Amino acid sequence: MSSVHLLLDCDTGIDDSLAVSYLCSCDHVQIEAIVSTPGNVGVEQVASNNRALLDLCGKSDVHVMIGAHAPLQIPLVTTPETHGPQGMGYATLPTPETSPAHPGGAVDYWVEAARTNPGELTVLLTAPLTNFALALRREPKLPWLLRKVVIMGGAFYYQGNTTPTAEWNTHVDPHAAKEVFAAYTAAAEQGLAEDKLPIICSLDTTERFEMRPEFLTHLAEEAGCSEPELVLATDPEGTLSSASNPLVRYLSDALRFYFEFHRHYDQGYIAHVHDYFAAGVAAGTLDYESRPATIDVETESELLFGTTVAxxxxxxxxPANAHVVTGNNPEAGFAELVTRLGSLARKLNTDF
Incomplete structure (x- = not known):
C-alpha cells in the first residue's frame, strides 16, 4: 500500500479518537501533524485529548497544534451530552507526556507544509472546517498543492443529527464550510483536476458504520486480553472497563458512553463511528463509491441553518466542487478496524 502523508484536523471526541487510534495503527500512514479545532469540546481540551491519545498509541513525536478558538462568525457550541465533558466519554488518560501544542500557528503550518511538499499531503477533516477555510484564505492555491482532501460532514438525502437537516460539523461553523466549497468551485472554474476535489463522507454513508458492543469483545480477543471484554446494554450506565490492555480499556470506556448516548435518543445500544470511515478513505484502506456534485451551505435561513445542499x-x-460518497462496505470496514487496532493494542500491552 502506498504511503500516506497525513495532516489531520479534528475536534477530538469519541469517534475522532477511534479514527486517530486507527490511523496510528496503519504503518503506511505518516501523521505529519494534528490540528486541534473546537467542536465537540473546546480547543484546549481537544489539544490535550490529541496529545494524550498519541502518547497512548506510541506516537508522541507527532506535532499537535491549536487552531482557531471559535467558528468564523458565530459562537462556539460544544456537545458534552454526546461525547462527555472532556470529549472522551467515560475514558480517562494520563496527563500528556508530549510537549505543549506546537507553538507555530496551525494555518501557517498547513500552508507551509503544502507549499514545501506539493502534491504529497493528504488532509483529513473530521471537525468543523474553520481552519481549512482560514488556510484557503491564506493560500488560495491549496486545492492544487494538496494530494487529497477528505471531509467528514454534511447530510444530503438524509436526516441531520443536529437539526432535522444539518449535520454537526457543518452546523458548528457553516460559514467556514460555505467558504471551503466556494473556494473549490472557484478552483474548478480555473481548471482544477477532478481528482483534486474533496471527498465528502456525509451522514448518508457514515451512519452505515453502526458499531455494536460486540466489536469490543472481538477487539479484546484480537488484542490478546486476558479476560473477555463484555459491554452489555444491561450494565449500569458508566460501568468502567477492567480490560488488561490500555488501548482496549480506553476505547471501551469511550464507546460505552457513545452507546448510551445513542440509546438515549432511541437509536439503540449502538454507536455511529463516522470519523473512522473518513479515516479509512483518507488512508486508502476502505472502498467506497462516489458521485461528483456541487455543494453549497445555507447560512441565512433560521430553519435550515447549516444545511448542506448537493x-x-x-x-x-x-462545475462540481466535491465527490460525495454514495456507497461503502461497513462489514469489511469493521473487519479492517478490529485487525489493525488489535495489532496496535498488542504492541502497546503495558499497563499505566
Missing amino acids: DFRGLWGK
Missing part, C-alpha cells in the same frame, strides 16, 4: 445534475450551472 447539486448532482448541474442545475446551478456550476
